[in-house]
Amino acid sequence: MAFNIKINGKTHDVDVDGDTALLWVLRDVLGMTGTKFGCGAGLCGACTVHVDGVATRACITTIDSIGAAAITTIEQIGATPSGASIQNAWLDREVVQCGYCQSGQIMSAAALIAGNPSPTDAQIDDAMSGNICRCGTYVRIRAAIKAAAQSLAKGD
Amino acid sequence: MNEDHFPALFAETYPLPADTRPMSRRRFLQAGLAVGGGLLLNVRLPIAAADAEESAGFAPDAYIRIAGNGEVMLTMPFVEMGQGTYTSIPMLIAEELEVDLDQVRLEHAPPNEKLYGNPLLAGVQATGGSTAIRASWRPLREAGAAARMMLIAAAAKRWNVDASSCRAEHGSVLHDAGGQSLKYGELAADAAHMAVPEKIALKTPAEFRLIGRSTKRLDTPAKVNGTAIFGIDVRPPGVKIAALAQSPVFGGRVKSLNEAAAKAVKGVRQVVRLEDAVAVIADHMGAAKKGMEALAVEWDEGSNAKLASADIAAALELAVQSPAPVAQNIGDADHALTSAATKIDAAYVMPFLAHATMEPMNCTAHVQADSCEVWVGTQVVARAQAAAAKVTGLPLGKVTVHNHLIGGGFGRRLEVDGVIRAVQVAQQVDGPVKVIWTREEDIQHDMYRPIWFDRLSAGLDAEGRPIAWNHRFAGSSVIARWLPQAYNNGLDPDTTEGAIDLLYDLPNFHVEYRRVEPQGVPTAFWRSVGPSHNVFVTESFIDELAAAAKQDPVAYRSALLEKAPRAKAVLQLAAEKAGWNAPLPEGVGRGVSLQSAFATYMALVAEVEVSKDGAVRVRRIVCALDCGTVVNPDTVEAQVQGAVIFGITAALYGEITIKDGRVEQANFDSYQMLRMNEAPEIEVHIVESTEPPGGMGEPGTSAIGPAVANAVFAATGKRIRKMPIAADALKQPA
Numbered sequence: 001m002a003f004n005i006k007i008n009g010k011t012h013d014v015d016v017d018g019d020t021a022l023l024w025v026l027r028d029v030l031g032m033t034g035t036k037f038g039c040g041a042g043l044c045g046a047c048t049v050h051v052d053g054v055a056t057r058a059c060i061t062t063i064d065s066i067g068a069a070a071i072t073t074i075e076q077i078g079a080t081p082s083g084a085s086i087q088n089a090w091l092d093r094e095v096v097q098c099g100y101c102q103s104g105q106i107m108s109a110a111a112l113i114a115g116n117p118s119p120t121d122a123q124i125d126d127a128m129s130g131n132i133c134r135c136g137t138y139v140r141i142r143a144a145i146k147a148a149a150q151s152l153a154k155g156d
Numbered sequence: 157m158n159e160d161h162f163p164a165l166f167a168e169t170y171p172l173p174a175d176t177r178p179m180s181r182r183r184f185l186q187a188g189l190a191v192g193g194g195l196l197l198n199v200r201l202p203i204a205a206a207d208a209e210e211s212a213g214f215a216p217d218a219y220i221r222i223a224g225n226g227e228v229m230l231t232m233p234f235v236e237m238g239q240g241t242y243t244s245i246p247m248l249i250a251e252e253l254e255v256d257l258d259q260v261r262l263e264h265a266p267p268n269e270k271l272y273g274n275p276l277l278a279g280v281q282a283t284g285g286s287t288a289i290r291a292s293w294r295p296l297r298e299a300g301a302a303a304r305m306m307l308i309a310a311a312a313k314r315w316n317v318d319a320s321s322c323r324a325e326h327g328s329v330l331h332d333a334g335g336q337s338l339k340y341g342e343l344a345a346d347a348a349h350m351a352v353p354e355k356i357a358l359k360t361p362a363e364f365r366l367i368g369r370s371t372k373r374l375d376t377p378a379k380v381n382g383t384a385i386f387g388i389d390v391r392p393p394g395v396k397i398a399a400l401a402q403s404p405v406f407g408g409r410v411k412s413l414n415e416a417a418a419k420a421v422k423g424v425r426q427v428v429r430l431e432d433a434v435a436v437i438a439d440h441m442g443a444a445k446k447g448m449e450a451l452a453v454e455w456d457e458g459s460n461a462k463l464a465s466a467d468i469a470a471a472l473e474l475a476v477q478s479p480a481p482v483a484q485n486i487g488d489a490d491h492a493l494t495s496a497a498t499k500i501d502a503a504y505v506m507p508f509l510a511h512a513t514m515e516p517m518n519c520t521a522h523v524q525a526d527s528c529e530v531w532v533g534t535q536v537v538a539r540a541q542a543a544a545a546k547v548t549g550l551p552l553g554k555v556t557v558h559n560h561l562i563g564g565g566f567g568r569r570l571e572v573d574g575v576i577r578a579v580q581v582a583q584q585v586d587g588p589v590k591v592i593w594t595r596e597e598d599i600q601h602d603m604y605r606p607i608w609f610d611r612l613s614a615g616l617d618a619e620g621r622p623i624a625w626n627h628r629f630a631g632s633s634v635i636a637r638w639l640p641q642a643y644n645n646g647l648d649p650d651t652t653e654g655a656i657d658l659l660y661d662l663p664n665f666h667v668e669y670r671r672v673e674p675q676g677v678p679t680a681f682w683r684s685v686g687p688s689h690n691v692f693v694t695e696s697f698i699d700e701l702a703a704a705a706k707q708d709p710v711a712y713r714s715a716l717l718e719k720a721p722r723a724k725a726v727l728q729l730a731a732e733k734a735g736w737n738a739p740l741p742e743g744v745g746r747g748v749s750l751q752s753a754f755a756t757y758m759a760l761v762a763e764v765e766v767s768k769d770g771a772v773r774v775r776r777i778v779c780a781l782d783c784g785t786v787v788n789p790d791t792v793e794a795q796v797q798g799a800v801i802f803g804i805t806a807a808l809y810g811e812i813t814i815k816d817g818r819v820e821q822a823n824f825d826s827y828q829m830l831r832m833n834e835a836p837e838i839e840v841h842i843v844e845s846t847e848p849p850g851g852m853g854e855p856g857t858s859a860i861g862p863a864v865a866n867a868v869f870a871a872t873g874k875r876i877r878k879m880p881i882a883a884d885a886l887k888q889p890a
Contacts, residue, residue, distance in 0.1 A: 016423060016440065016442065017422050020442035020443070021442050024441045025440070025442075027389075027441070028439065031391055032382075033382070035382070038515075038516070038595065039595040039823055040595055041824075043825055044514070044595075075381070091372070094372065096375075096376045097239070097798055098514065098515075098561075098563050098564045099376075099379030099380075099386075100515045100564060101514045102379055132831060134512060134513060134566075134802070134829065135801075136797060136800065136801025136802055136830070136835070138832045138835035139837070140794070142832070
C-alpha cells in the first residue's frame, strides 16, 4: 500500500504493508540509518524519533498510524534549538562511547528539554529510563541534559 | 574536529550513500608489530606500485601515510567499540610524529595479521582483553618518532643542514637558524627515500603535549548526528535485508517450513534454507520479519532437547569434588589448614551471561563466483576474512572485509559465527544481503560467558590472618577453543586470571581448575573475561575471611598488602574518598573490592541500599585506580563509569538460563539492563604514575560485582554466593 509521510520537512512516498514499522521504512526503504534498531519491541529506545515533537519508538509505530504527522529524526534534530543544544552538550561532556544508542538518547533528551527548561533528576529518570545504554553513559547523559537545558533556557 | 577525520568511515550527511569504499593499495606495507612488541620498520611501498595519488606519499610503516597534499592518514590496528581507541591510538602516534589531532584522518585496518596482529594476544588481529594501549604504548610511539626523524632527515638534506639543527612541530619541519620551514606534505616524497633510523629516542613524560591530557574523542561528532556508520548501517547498491532464525534448541535442524506463505508477504523475495537455520530475504526488515512468522518453521530438536542449565551447574558442582589440574601452589595449604584456629568453607556459583550489545549481531555479504565481499563491525577482522574464505572455498585474497564502527563488542564480536551465517546465506542470494539478528535471536544465540562453580576453604590463625587458601573451580575454557595454543595441561592464562595471582600475602595458597564444557552451549569471552568470574569469588571470599576474623574489610585487606604498595595505595584512596567509616542509615551498607587485572590496580567502594522487599539499589560508587601512565584521562574515567554500570547489570540482573534446550530469556524485558533511574553516582580517582599503561576497558566490570555483594552483606548480614543477587533471599520477614 502506498503511504505519503513527512520526514524532516520532506514528503516521501513509500509502498509497504500498513503494519510495517516506521523504523524499517526509515532505515531500509529510505536509507536514513541514523535511527537504530535495538529490540523491535519498544524496550530499549534506540529507535526513538519525534512524531509531532513527541519522543516515539519507531520500532513499534506502524506506518499506517502516522497519517499527516511530522516526523523528525536524528539526521535533522540539530536544526531544532533543543536538538542542537543537546548535541552540543553531548560533545562538551563527551557522553558517547560506542554511540549506537545515542541517536535514541539524544531524541529522548531533546524532547524532554524542549518542553522543560530545567528538568529535575526525577523528570530525567522518567524521560530517559526507556533508553538503554549498554556502555553505561548514564552519568554523563544526566549531566549533559542539565547543561543543555540551562544553555537552552539562556538562549545560548 | 569533526567527521572529516573519517572520510572513509563516515559517509556525508543524509542521504547516506552506499558504503563501497575500495580497499587501498597501500596494503603491501611490510612493517608491523613484531611479537614481543618491537616495531619492524623495514620495507616501504615501492613507488612504482603505488597509484598516482600515493606516488608522492610517504608510508614508513603500516600505521602512517602522509600524502603529497599533506594529508596524514593513520590506520587503526584496533577497532572502535566505545573504548576510545580511535582517539588514544592517534594520540600515541601524533605525540611523536608531531602532528595535531585535527591534522589526522583515520581508517580501519584491513585484515592482515602480519601487520596488525596483537602481540598481547598471540598475534591474532584482535581488539580485546584491554590490550590496545598496552600493546601499542611503545611501538606506535616509535612508529611516529621514526616517521618524524625521516621527515626531518629529508628536510635537512633539502636545506643541506645537519638534521640535529632541525625540529618538527604541527606537521612541519623547521630550521630555526635558517628561518626555514617545510610542511610534511612537501617532504613526503623525499622522506620515503630516507634511511629508517636505527635508534629511536622517545619523549620523556615531561615532554608530552598530548599524552596525559583529556582529549576530545575523534569519533564523537558523527555519533551525535546520525552519520556514523556501524556495520548494520551499510547499504551496498542493491542490498536486500534478511531476517534469520536459527534452531531454538542448540544443535537442532530445520524440519519443515511454509515457503509459499513467506513469499506471499509483500516485499519478501526469497527463502534460504540451511541445515540448522533459515533466512527470509526481503526489501526491508519489516517484510523479512513478517515473512519469517509466515514461514512457520518447525525444528528437529536433536540431542539437546532436554538440556537444562540446572543440570549443567550440577555437573560442575560434581566436577569440583575431585582433584583437578593445579593452576597455582605456594607453600602447603592442606597442611596449614590442620593448624588453623578458624576454618571457613564456601561455594560460589555464577551464571551464563549474554553480551546484549546494543547493535544486534549483523553482517552483510556479497558472494560471487570468484569473490566475496563482507561488511561487518568485528573485533577480529582477519578471522572474519578467514571464515568467509572457508565457507566459500575462495582464497583469502578473493575475500574483502570492510570493518566498521562497533555498536558494542564486550567480546561478542571476537567471534565470527555471524559472519559465517551471513556468507552461508549470501551464497544462495543474487547480490548483497544484510543478515540482521533480531534481539531475540541475538540473546538466544549468543556465545555465553560461562557458568562457574567454585569451592573454597581457608584457615585463619589466632589473630585472624589467613594461613591457608584452597580454591578449586570448574567451567569452560574459552581459550581452549579460541586460542588453543595457549591451553596447556588443562590450564590457560585467562580462565585462571584473578584466581591464581592474588595481591594478598597468602603463605599457603593452592588453586585448581577443571575444564568442563557445557554440553551444547557455546561459550565466549565477555567483558572482563577470566576476572569477571574469579575476582567476584576471591574478593567475596576475602571479605568472608575478614568477617570471620571480626575485622574491618578494608583494614583486613590492607594488612595483607605489604608486598603490593600500588594496590595498598588505591585501597586507601578509595576508602578515604568514600568516607569508609562514616555512619550510614539502616539498610544501607558499604562494600569494597580490590583487584589487579589487565595491568591496572583498582579499588572500588560500593554503597547499596537494600529495601525490606529485598530490592538492591546501588547508590554510589567510588573508584580509585592506578593504571600507570594515563593516555586520555577523560576516557579512563568514562571507561570506569561504563564498566561499573555493565557489572552492576550483571550483579543485579544477569542470568541466562536454559530449559528444554532453549535459552529462556529473549529481549530486554526478560534479560534486564540497568537503566538511567537505577544508575548510581560514580566517582573516579586516578593515581598519578609513570609506570607503563595498564588496560582500562574491563577492570571496572570485574571489580564492581564483589563490591556490591560485599555491600549487601554489610547492609543485611547476608552473604551473596550466587549471582545474580536474588531479591527473594534478601527479603525481610513481614
